[in-house]
Amino acid sequence: MVFALLKYGLSKAYPAREEIPRTPDLKSHYDVVIVGGGGHGASLAYHLAKHHGIKNIAILEKGYLGGGNTARNTTVIRSNYTDQRSIRFYARSLRLYEALSNELDYNMMYSRRGQLTLSHSDGVSRSLRLRADAGNFCGEANEIVDRKQIKDLVPSLNLDIKGMPILGGLWHPNAAIARHDAVVWGYAIRACERGVELHQRTEVVGMDVVGDKVTRVRTNRGDVSAGIVVQCVAGYSSVVAKMVGLKLPIRSYPLQAMVTHPIKPFLDPMVSSTALHCYISQSARGELVIGGSSDPYELYNTRSTLELKESLAASALEMFPFIGELKVLRQWAGITDMTPDYSPIMGRSPLSNYWLDAGWGTWGFKATPASGFFLAKAISDNRIPEEIQPFQLDRFERFDLVNEMGATAASH
Amino acid sequence: MKIMTCPLNGPRNITEFQCHGEVHQQPDPATTGDKEWAAYIWMSNNTAGVVREWWCHTPTNFWFLAERNTMTDEILATFPIPADGPLGEVL
Numbered sequence: 001m002v003f004a005l006l007k008y009g010l011s012k013a014y015p016a017r018e019e020i021p022r023t024p025d026l027k028s029h030y031d032v033v034i035v036g037g038g039g040h041g042a043s044l045a046y047h048l049a050k051h052h053g054i055k056n057i058a059i060l061e062k063g064y065l066g067g068g069n070t071a072r073n074t075t076v077i078r079s080n081y082t083d084q085r086s087i088r089f090y091a092r093s094l095r096l097y098e099a100l101s102n103e104l105d106y107n108m109m110y111s112r113r114g115q116l117t118l119s120h121s122d123g124v125s126r127s128l129r130l131r132a133d134a135g136n137f138c139g140e141a142n143e144i145v146d147r148k149q150i151k152d153l154v155p156s157l158n159l160d161i162k163g164m165p166i167l168g169g170l171w172h173p174n175a176a177i178a179r180h181d182a183v184v185w186g187y188a189i190r191a192c193e194r195g196v197e198l199h200q201r202t203e204v205v206g207m208d209v210v211g212d213k214v215t216r217v218r219t220n221r222g223d224v225s226a227g228i229v230v231q232c233v234a235g236y237s238s239v240v241a242k243m244v245g246l247k248l249p250i251r252s253y254p255l256q257a258m259v260t261h262p263i264k265p266f267l268d269p270m271v272s273s274t275a276l277h278c279y280i281s282q283s284a285r286g287e288l289v290i291g292g293s294s295d296p297y298e299l300y301n302t303r304s305t306l307e308l309k310e311s312l313a314a315s316a317l318e319m320f321p322f323i324g325e326l327k328v329l330r331q332w333a334g335i336t337d338m339t340p341d342y343s344p345i346m347g348r349s350p351l352s353n354y355w356l357d358a359g360w361g362t363w364g365f366k367a368t369p370a371s372g373f374f375l376a377k378a379i380s381d382n383r384i385p386e387e388i389q390p391f392q393l394d395r396f397e398r399f400d401l402v403n404e405m406g407a408t409a410a411s412h
Numbered sequence: 413m414k415i416m417t418c419p420l421n422g423p424r425n426i427t428e429f430q431c432h433g434e435v436h437q438q439p440d441p442a443t444t445g446d447k448e449w450a451a452y453i454w455m456s457n458n459t460a461g462v463v464r465e466w467w468c469h470t471p472t473n474f475w476f477l478a479e480r481n482t483m484t485d486e487i488l489a490t491f492p493i494p495a496d497g498p499l500g501e502v503l
Contacts, residue, residue: 307413
């Protein structure tokens with residue numbers, strides 16, 4: 001026993017599983033090139049390989065797998081939107097998430113918590129009522145709750161915030177959180193098992209366009225030709241689209257978040273306040289995850305500012321005054337690609353073999369399974385499924401927007 | 413605290429200012445097609461690098477132009493709106 005342990009300890013060949021394959025050499029051609037190795041890219045690759053038999057796929061990631069906005073969000077999964085088209089899409093994503101650990105045989109640490117959105121004014125109460133009714137109409141559970149019910153759901157919440165007492169709220173029982181790394185790892189592992197190539201530290205530096213087709217994708221490790229190219233680069237959508245000569249209706253802002261040191265579990269639901277620009281949840285580790293609104297001006301920079309962190313802390317303290325003694329353990333920022341209607345851009349581009357998965361603002365993580373599912377179907381059938389039809393880029397030309405500004409807690 | 417220099421009021425805390433987006437030229441509504449007009453309304457260069465933008469000092473409602481690097485978060489220059497001549501739009 002002792003010798004076996006010693007032998008194991010000194011051995012150079014640990015029997016550790018290498019689930020994510022090392023980056024292979026680039027081939028000269030792929031049927032599908034996915035630019036961006038985050039949750040959406042991995043999800044798309046998985047669905048193409050699993051359901052549509054397309055296996056000659058390369059995911060090109062400039063950094064490491066899931067190191068971008070997949071690692072920088074606050075992992076909220078919910079479907080309480082305003083427009084029926086969005087509710088149906090996000091509800092589908094929520095259903096896929098509920099079954100995802102089984103589907104991928106990989107633990108997502110999916111945890112159904114419920115989300116409480118607070119109202120501090122009559123105007124917000126009306127918009128919450130609209131969201132509740134719209135959700136219920138589409139078969140998604142939503143409920144308007146009063147102060148007493150809020151107290152029962154979150155006993156530690158301060159209902160009488162000075163100047164803006166809590167009037168009521170929207171209760172969304174199916175909202176959940178999941179481990180963000182596990183989502184992208186799970187998809188990538190199962191995609192790679194089916195023949196997808198994951199190329200980490202492979203930065204796309206340019207693309208050649210001939211006529212209405214992208215013919216070559218140029219990277220820092222060599223060029224490849226591609227049948228179809230899809231961009232899944234949250235945070236850099238405009239930059240990558242510019243490589244093929246496209247302009248998008250996107251403006252990029254940093255969004256800052258932070259976590260406190262871990263404490264005993266006291267907060268089961270996620271709590272978000274539109275008026276305070278703040279949302280809080282307690283992670284499985286016991287840390288309080290605190291997120292807020294985007295920075296006030298456009299930036300491609302993930303630096304943090306004291307002003308934003310101070311305002312996050314101030315809002316969190318208004319809701320939970322007793323957390324004043326807690327220390328901030330980590331803080332970070334992600335880049336959010338904001339669209340004019342706070343809805344994503346999925347589907348075709350003006351180029352015939354270039355597809356978009358962009359404009360994921362502050363709502364990308366919750367859509368990871370559904371965006372991959374529907375986009376894979378669209379690419380394989382060369383026909384846009386009804387579910388993502390409303391989110392195509394040409395909606396702006398038609399002035400047919402899917403307005404979800406009121407349904408994102410972190411609105412400006 | 414980040415400082416921005418207002419051409420009228422001098423160096424002030426950046427929280428006193430509002431950014432109103434990139435300077436871009438409005439096409440002539442009389443001769444512009446729907447597609448181009450939609451592009452003018454919605455599309456954005458969203459440049460990663462040096463941009464030229466409209467800013468406003470909120471307390472005094474003074475509008476001016478600024479050049480800023482969106483990669484490094486540096487304000488390179490601020491200047492009043494030229495009395496005549498181009499604003500330096502990026503198309």
